[in-house]
Amino acid sequence: xxGVAQSPRYKIIEKRQxxxxxxxxxxxxxxxxxxxxxxxxxxxxxxQFQNNGVVxxxxxxxxxxxxxxxxxxxxxLKIQPAKLEDSAVYLCASSTERAGEGYEAFFGQGTRLxxx
Amino acid sequence: xxxIDQPTEMTATEGAIVQINCTYQTSGFxxxxxxxxxxxxxxxxxxxxxxxxxxxxxxxxxxxxxxxxYSYLLLKExxxxxxxxxxxxxxxxxxxxxxxxxxxxxxx
Numbered sequence: 001x002x003g004v005a006q007s008p009r010y011k012i013i014e015k016r017q018x019x020x021x022x023x024x025x026x027x028x029x030x031x032x033x034x035x036x037x038x039x040x041x042x043x044x045x046x047x048q049f050q051n052n053g054v055v056x057x058x059x060x061x062x063x064x065x066x067x068x069x070x071x072x073x074x075x076x077l078k079i080q081p082a083k084l085e086d087s088a089v090y091l092c093a094s095s096t097e098r099a100g101e102g103y104e105a106f107f108g109q110g111t112r113l114x115x116x
Numbered sequence: 117x118x119x120i121d122q123p124t125e126m127t128a129t130e131g132a133i134v135q136i137n138c139t140y141q142t143s144g145f146x147x148x149x150x151x152x153x154x155x156x157x158x159x160x161x162x163x164x165x166x167x168x169x170x171x172x173x174x175x176x177x178x179x180x181x182x183x184x185x186y187s188y189l190l191l192k193e194x195x196x197x198x199x200x201x202x203x204x205x206x207x208x209x210x211x212x213x214x215x216x217x218x219x220x221x222x223x224x
């Protein structure tokens with residue numbers, strides 16, 4: 001079974017520039033998560049989708065971050081404009097159904113963003 | 117947030133046992149996950165507890181007490197490859213939230 005695919009693996013941008021990350025979840029997985037992991041910290045949930053609907057985006061900085069999941073499959077996360085504190089690894093994960101029903105989340109390799 | 121608390125670091129000797137504790141918010145609680153994350157890699161699933169009690173899976177065991185909002189991950193017969201960050205993750209209202217992680221260092 002193919003895993004969660006993310007691209008790009010690495011990205012370096014200047015502050016105030018824009019950047020987009022792409023995620024292709026495991027086929028058939030209804031739930032998709034975007035996490036931000038700053039070095040030395042645990043993953044922080046930015047947004048959780050159930051099919052193409054948003055379950056939670058309470059920690060997404062909506063003035064600069066946006067995410068969409070077209071047709072309930074692939075997803076993109078965008079930052080516009082980027083700030084220095086956005087430097088982190090952005091992890092995408094997917095699960096068959098919602099995590100609370102015991103379905104483990106499978107993670108992609110992540111995109112390491114450096115804002116200079 | 118989900119107020120998930122776990123120790124920052126633990127060190128143990130190869131062959132020993134280490135217990136990583138985790139406390140979480142009980143409001144809307146569905147279940148408790150443990151993930152392992154090696155440096156520079158993505159988290160990988162270790163265990164899931166929804167009922168009270170101990171779940172054993174080889175050298176790793178996980179315990180849950182729903183009434184106390186408490187869980188632990190027990191690592192037995194430690195090996196050098198077990199050096200990693202161990203993440204406690206709670207599902208509340210079907211949202212999956214992680215703690216800061218416990219870095220375990222295994223020494224020879």
